[in-house]
Amino acid sequence: MYNRKLALFIASTVFVTLVATGCAPAPTLVPPTQPPAATKPLATVVPTAVPPAGPARGGTLTIAIAADPDGLDPHKTVAAATFQITRNIYDTLVQTDEKSNLLPDLATKWESTSDGLKWTFTLREGVKFHNGRAMTSDDVKFSFERLIAKETASPRAADYANIKSITAPDAKTVVFELNKPQANFLSNLVYGWAAIVPKESVATLRDKPVGTGPFKIVEWVKNSNVTLEKNSDYFIQGAPYLDKVVFKVAKDPTARLAALRAGEVDVIPEMPVQDLANIRKDPNFKTIEVPFNGIQLIPINNKAAPFDNVKVRQALNYAVDKKAVIDTAQFGIGVPIGTHLAPVSDYYVDLTTKYPYDPSKAKQLLADAGFPNGFSTTMILPQPYDYHIRNGQVVVDMLAKAGIKVTLQTMEWGTYLTQVYNGRQYTLTALGHTGRLDPDAFMNRYISTAPENYMNYNNPKYDQLAAQAAVEPDVKKRHDLYAQMETLLADDAAAIYLLAPTSTVVTQKSVMGWTVFPIDIYDMRTVWKSAGK
Amino acid sequence: MNRQTTALFNQKKIRRRRNWLLLIGGILVGAAIVLALVGLVYVPHNPVLMHPPDRGLGPTSTYLLGTDQFGRDILSRIMRGASSALLVGLIAVGIGLSVGVPLGTLAGFVGQWTDEIIMRVMDALFAFPAILLAIAIVGMLGPGLGNTMIAIGIAYVPIFARLARAGVLSQKSSVYVEAAQSIGCSTARLLWKHILPNSLSPLIVQATITFGGAILAEAALSYLGLGVQPPEPSWGQMLNDAANYLSVAPWLAVFPGVMISLAVLGFNLLGDGLRDQLDPQRRTRAA
Numbered sequence: 001m002y003n004r005k006l007a008l009f010i011a012s013t014v015f016v017t018l019v020a021t022g023c024a025p026a027p028t029l030v031p032p033t034q035p036p037a038a039t040k041p042l043a044t045v046v047p048t049a050v051p052p053a054g055p056a057r058g059g060t061l062t063i064a065i066a067a068d069p070d071g072l073d074p075h076k077t078v079a080a081a082t083f084q085i086t087r088n089i090y091d092t093l094v095q096t097d098e099k100s101n102l103l104p105d106l107a108t109k110w111e112s113t114s115d116g117l118k119w120t121f122t123l124r125e126g127v128k129f130h131n132g133r134a135m136t137s138d139d140v141k142f143s144f145e146r147l148i149a150k151e152t153a154s155p156r157a158a159d160y161a162n163i164k165s166i167t168a169p170d171a172k173t174v175v176f177e178l179n180k181p182q183a184n185f186l187s188n189l190v191y192g193w194a195a196i197v198p199k200e201s202v203a204t205l206r207d208k209p210v211g212t213g214p215f216k217i218v219e220w221v222k223n224s225n226v227t228l229e230k231n232s233d234y235f236i237q238g239a240p241y242l243d244k245v246v247f248k249v250a251k252d253p254t255a256r257l258a259a260l261r262a263g264e265v266d267v268i269p270e271m272p273v274q275d276l277a278n279i280r281k282d283p284n285f286k287t288i289e290v291p292f293n294g295i296q297l298i299p300i301n302n303k304a305a306p307f308d309n310v311k312v313r314q315a316l317n318y319a320v321d322k323k324a325v326i327d328t329a330q331f332g333i334g335v336p337i338g339t340h341l342a343p344v345s346d347y348y349v350d351l352t353t354k355y356p357y358d359p360s361k362a363k364q365l366l367a368d369a370g371f372p373n374g375f376s377t378t379m380i381l382p383q384p385y386d387y388h389i390r391n392g393q394v395v396v397d398m399l400a401k402a403g404i405k406v407t408l409q410t411m412e413w414g415t416y417l418t419q420v421y422n423g424r425q426y427t428l429t430a431l432g433h434t435g436r437l438d439p440d441a442f443m444n445r446y447i448s449t450a451p452e453n454y455m456n457y458n459n460p461k462y463d464q465l466a467a468q469a470a471v472e473p474d475v476k477k478r479h480d481l482y483a484q485m486e487t488l489l490a491d492d493a494a495a496i497y498l499l500a501p502t503s504t505v506v507t508q509k510s511v512m513g514w515t516v517f518p519i520d521i522y523d524m525r526t527v528w529k530s531a532g533k
Numbered sequence: 534m535n536r537q538t539t540a541l542f543n544q545k546k547i548r549r550r551r552n553w554l555l556l557i558g559g560i561l562v563g564a565a566i567v568l569a570l571v572g573l574v575y576v577p578h579n580p581v582l583m584h585p586p587d588r589g590l591g592p593t594s595t596y597l598l599g600t601d602q603f604g605r606d607i608l609s610r611i612m613r614g615a616s617s618a619l620l621v622g623l624i625a626v627g628i629g630l631s632v633g634v635p636l637g638t639l640a641g642f643v644g645q646w647t648d649e650i651i652m653r654v655m656d657a658l659f660a661f662p663a664i665l666l667a668i669a670i671v672g673m674l675g676p677g678l679g680n681t682m683i684a685i686g687i688a689y690v691p692i693f694a695r696l697a698r699a700g701v702l703s704q705k706s707s708v709y710v711e712a713a714q715s716i717g718c719s720t721a722r723l724l725w726k727h728i729l730p731n732s733l734s735p736l737i738v739q740a741t742i743t744f745g746g747a748i749l750a751e752a753a754l755s756y757l758g759l760g761v762q763p764p765e766p767s768w769g770q771m772l773n774d775a776a777n778y779l780s781v782a783p784w785l786a787v788f789p790g791v792m793i794s795l796a797v798l799g800f801n802l803l804g805d806g807l808r809d810q811l812d813p814q815r816r817t818r819a820a
Contacts, residue, residue, distance in 0.1 A: 328585040383758035410758040
């Protein structure tokens with residue numbers, strides 16, 4: 001049960017922020033720290049009094065996840081399923097809150113030289129790995145060198161290729177030197193793959209992860225569950241609240257829902273849109289709906305005739321009623337977008353009014369482009385992503401009304417990646433992208449030489465702006481550069497930008513403090529279960 | 534059928550039971566054919582055109598079986614799906630028969646090395662479950678109705694080849710074949726006029742039952758997204774779509790599921806009935 005002495009203790013050592021989620025107060029734990037020198041002031045971190053009805057301790061939380069993790073070694077995978085879990089096992093130097101603010105984690109403060117080439121991090125003291133050994137600057141140096149090393153073959157190594165050297169002048173200081181200024185350097189330290197690991201355990205991290213995080217591994221039964229237990233040596237005293245967290249693999253959405261209704265699971269972090277309407281009405285459950293840092297679109301191969309003609313691409317944009325796509329294909333959940341960025345990003349520029357739904361204008365543009373009677377083409381849909389397939393079907397139905405006859409072809413995901421995403425052999429498709437904290441993860445794919453530029457977009461002006469934005473340290477100037485890039489994409493109608501989906505989490509009434517982050521992690525440090533159920 | 538059990542029944546009962554199978558099977562298959570034929574000329578609503586305002590409706594007077602997530606009429610889609618289901622059955626069984634029977638006949642009649650080579654290849658094909666083989670073939674050819682038919686047809690070739698070979702082997706040594714050979718009957722004529730007609734009945738029975746299997750295979754391939762491509766309807770694909778809405782719109786899964794079950798049941802019953810009817814031993818015993 002709730003212990004008042006303990007709570008006072010927590011409140012005195014930890015800054016507790018009240019965030020209104022649902023009906024109960026949810027605590028946000030932020031480690032004790034001095035505000036870091038090189039970032040904006042931490043407006044959200046305000047010490048407050050003890051909440052009137054504080055978090056209860058103990059209990060087991062069961063979370064239904066859609067996919068088994070691809071190993072628990074953070075340096076060796078890109079699987080979202082891995083990082084959703086490993087946030088609770090490992091820590092990173094820097095962390096993010098739900099508003100994309102960068103906060104201290106294993107580093108208590110950091111500063112950079114004015115040319116942005118040298119970053120000095122001060123590490124938190126008294127942090128221990130799950131094996132009992134103290135974490136030092138050598139571990140940080142080792143972890144990043146392992147992440148970058150060719151032998152590790154980390155799919156994310158390229159993101160850190162700009163690091164020239166890492167030095168550890170003393171046990172609590174780490175210095176990164178960069179080849180050239182990098183605007184997203186700090187935010188790159190937040191992701192799960194930048195986790196700090198102990199040197200002596202790396203051989204077995206895949207199955208037996210060892211970190212400094214709030215939970216320790218108990219067992220990972222492949223394709224069944226990952227079970228974690230509380231790390232009582234965690235550096236934030238009093239955290240976490242839960243004794244145990246079970247990530248239960250349930251691939252079928254209907255099975256996940258059935259398990260929730262039966263009380264076998266407490267949380268479904270990703271609820272399919274089609275089931276949400278019923279769940280919202282159900283008084284037994286709580287839903288958390290937050291704009292998702294991702295987009296869904298109809299990518300166009302900008303090189304394939306007749307889509308190499310900008311008028312044809314603009315015609316496609318006029319022919320699609322985005323609101324109707326959301327209503328029909330996504331059951332009314334999501335917001336329309338006008339460019340390749342999610343509205344949750346503070347770099348987002350609203351360009352949704354650029355191409356209002358106007359079939360006659362679409363026909364006019366097609367006639368101007370030399371297709372007064374429309375034309376025929378194909379659209380490839382990725383199986384088994386039902387929400388993309390629905391988007392594609394609805395869009396094709398709309399395009400038919402503008403005179404463009406589109407034949408649909410579904411393609412299994414592996415083949416799709418080879419042929420469409422990497423091979424660029426397609427004309428139209430339906431797909432989604434998820435973002436990171438920095439807008440460059442979304443926008444860099446339109447650089448003409450980018451390997452992931454599967455839409456074959458090519459605009460020298462865009463390339464030039466992107467190169468500038470990558471090194472621009474001034475936040476305001478960067479905003480301006482990205483705004484120009486977003487506008488270019490919309491002007492050139494590089495794709496049909498449909499919508500930004502919503503993150504929908506469904507939990508039992510007893511689950512408190514669940515937070516949705518702009519990156520794909522489930523953070524259990526703030527979650528607790530109210531007594532009585 | 535267990536012979537001992539059969540012997541316990543009197544002759545009248547046997548005949549009545551046999552009629553039942555044929556009758557029910559025939560009615561179900563006939564109904565499916567009628568549905569498919571009607572579906573080709575008349576459907577209540579356009580089966581592929583979306584009508585978003587009416588999406589996700591349960592059965593109503595306008596939409597007898599309800600509408601799907603895009604507002605398309607389920608009944609119309611089932612009717613249109615019936616024709617592709619039957620077409621797949623027809624073509625796939627046709628391929629299986631027209632490739633498998635000549636191969637099996639050749640193997641059985643010539644024997645020796647020819648037999649060995651043909652039948653080992655058939656065994657290799659047979660080692661894969663038919664649906665797995667079909668998935669592999671569609672994987673190579675690409676998805677679509679046409680390729681689905683070819684894939685299922687190829688997967689069924691060894692079944693018919695084995696059956697034809699067994700028929701030829703059992704007939705080859707019979708007295709009437711020797712007699713025909715002795716009066717100088719040509720091999721082609723011998724096979725076509727004498728041996729094949731006498732080994733035909735198991736093939737007909739197998740073809741009927743396989744027809745049901747082919748419908749099921751098409752449904753399975755379409756369920757996996759490899760068969761009929763959207764927006765054209767197929768029972769299996771409708772079932773796949775419906776799986777996403779099981780908790781909100783169960784009727785989406787029920788109707789195509791029922792159709793698949795009834796059609797496959799119909800062809801199996803018809804096959805069983807035909808076997809009883811065509812089996813020469815059973816026929817003489819019943820007569």
